[in-house]
Amino acid sequence: MMAKGTRRRVVVLGAGWGGLTTARHLRETAPELEVVVLERNPIFWSCPLSNKWLIDVVDTEFLLHSYAEPARKYGYTFVQTEVIHIERDKKRVLTAKGYVDYDWLVVSAGIKVTYEPWFGNDQRAIDHVQANYSSAYVPSAEHLGLKRRIKEFKGGTIVMTLPPPPHRCPPSPYERACLMAAHFQKNRIPAKIVILDPKPRIAPIGLGYKQAFEELYSKTITYVPNAGVKEIDPFNRVAKTAAGDFKFDDAILMGHHQAAELTWKLGAIGRTADGKPTNWAAVHPQLYNLKDDPQVYVIGDSVGAVSPQFGHYPKAGHVANRQGRSVAQYIAQQAKGQAPTPLLIDNLCYMLVNPDPLEAINVQFDYKIGPEGHLIQTQIDDNERRLSLWKEDLRWYGLMMDEFARG
Ligand SMILES: Cc1cc2nc3c(=O)[nH]c(=O)nc-3n(C[C@H](O)[C@H](O)[C@H](O)COP(=O)(O)OP(=O)(O)OC[C@H]3O[C@@H](n4cnc5c(N)ncnc54)[C@H](O)[C@@H]3O)c2cc1C
Structure with a gap:
């Protein structure tokens, strides 16, 4: 599809938070390079703020943002296509539309949600969970299905299983529980939300x-710590956990999170001391x-442990x-023949815990x-939940969208 031309080329895999940011900034830091972004989805869908959208706090x-507009504004090429494989020895990427050659490769493909730890290769159980109890943790139509389920829920028990850490956006499942509870209480729907958390306590922002x-939600939310899932029977609607068995009428079953499939295809997954995959990319x-390739990068949620003190960066859009x-x-430094100078990053996250009145809490790293x-x-x-943090959240999100997603 795209053999190399005269200009050196950066290929970015995944047009989410990390990929779009890279593409936009590369056009300024290294205007002499060609930038090509490959993405399977036809339109950008933000997971940040999506919990608020589930109960109509935002529309x-x-x-949603068009991929065409930032591509036009910043001058990179956007191609909607499934990326199938990466041939590092040939420095090329195989897509559903053909091959794309690269000089530099940036992989920001997010996460894969896997149900194998619960079901092994029982595809019938996996399909049933995906069709009925999916978690909407990747940009996909799952968000539409979850919103419909919340809107149509008439009452009963909803179980929410949290993945074992590390997982995408650690504070967001608790936010989702709060907003769903607020919706049910406001509409007098007799719902119980049972949060099954494998951790011993809520984290981060545990006190908030x-x-x-x-x-706000003592009638609706039951929080169960140390409730790692041992077994799920999705047909008879039972979650068996280390803290007991829980029957449910509906559920948000968050499978285990690991680096996106493309990161595995890249051969970037780290190994434990005894040779098992860490499930996340081993990068500087x-x-x-990658440790053996200074021109192939993995960023965003796929990145593995980076520090003996805290392990993984929180898997957040801000970090990506x-x-x-x-x-x-x-890459701009490398293009000029210089060694890259390592930069430090920061992170923050706002979580809306009350939609009426609007009140949020926050964590900073x-x-x-x-x-x-x-x-x-x-x-x-x-x-301390308050309106000003919600206003800051909206401002943060607007700045992010202006930076990389809006044309
Ligand atoms: C409910 C929820 C709330 C959140 N709230 C916040 C928040 O308030 N603040 C915050 O900072 N973060 C938040 N996050 C986390 C944030 O969404 C992620 O950390 C961020 O999206 C990670 O960026 P990424 O580039 O690694 O992955 P993504 O943004 O998921 O992008 C990956 C892209 O790669 C594409 N892709 C993958 N494989 C292929 C393939 N084979 N071919 C083509 N394309 C492919 C995907 O379609 C996707 O578009 C939230 C997440 C959720 C689920």
């Missing part, structure tokens, strides 16, 4: 969420390149955005290099 236009659960903690900006700079040369993370939870 659909807020989350605990207060919201107790003060600040440069994000900061990594995308960094990689644009690294800062990173520095510690005395032993490792990344160190500082986390600050802001547990």
Whole structure:
């Protein structure tokens, strides 16, 4: 489809938070390079703010953006296609539309949700969960199905299983529970939401969420810690966990999260000391390149552990955005024959716990290099729910969309 021309080329796989940021900034940091973005979806769909959309705090236009407009504005090529394989030895990518050659490759393909730990290769059970109890944790039509299920729910018990860490956007399942509970309470729907958390406590922003659960949603939300899933029977609607068995009428069954399939195809998955896959990409903690290839990068949620102190960066759009900006700079330096200068990133996240009145909580993370040369993370939870944090969330989201998603 696209053999190499005269200009050197960066190919970006995935037009989500990390990929679009990389493409936009590359056009400024290295205008001499050609940039090609490959993405399976026809339109950008934001997972951030999607919990609010589920109960109509924001509308659909807020989350959806045309891929054509930023591509035109910043001057990169966008191709809608499924990426099938990566041939690193030939420096080319196989897509449903043909081959694309690259000089640099940036993979920001997000996560894969897997149900194998529960069901092995029982495809009937996996299909049943995907059709009826999917979690809407990747940009896909699952969001539409979940919204319909919430709107049509007449009453009963909804079980929400959280994945074992690390997983995409750690505070967001609790936010979703709060907003669903608010919707059910407002509409007098006799619903119970049971959160089955494999962790021993709510994290992050544990106090803020605990207060919201107790003060606003005690009739509706039951939080169960140490409730790692042992077995799910999706046909008889039972979740068997380390904290007991739970029957449900409806459910949001969050399968295990791991690096996106493309990261596996890249051969980028790390190994544990005993040789098992870590399920996440092994990259340099600040440069994000593969250890054996300085011109192939993995960013965003697929990135594996980066620090002995805190393990993974939180899997957040903000982090993917900061990594995308960094990689644009690294590639520009390499294009000039220079070694990349590692950059530090930051992270923050706002979670709406009350839609009426609008009140949010917040968590912030800062990173520095510690005395032993490792990344160190500082986390600050802001547990006091208030309107000003919701306004900050809207501002943050608007700035992000203006930066990479809106033309
Ligand atoms: C409910 C929810 C709420 C969230 N709230 C926040 C928040 O408030 N703040 C925050 O910072 N983060 C939030 N996040 C997390 C955020 O969505 C992710 O961290 C972010 O999207 C990660 O960026 P990424 O580029 O790694 O992946 P993505 O944004 O998922 O992009 C990956 C892209 O790759 C494409 N792709 C994958 N495989 C292929 C293939 N084979 N061929 C072609 N295309 C492919 C996908 O279609 C997708 O568009 C939230 C997530 C959820 C689910």
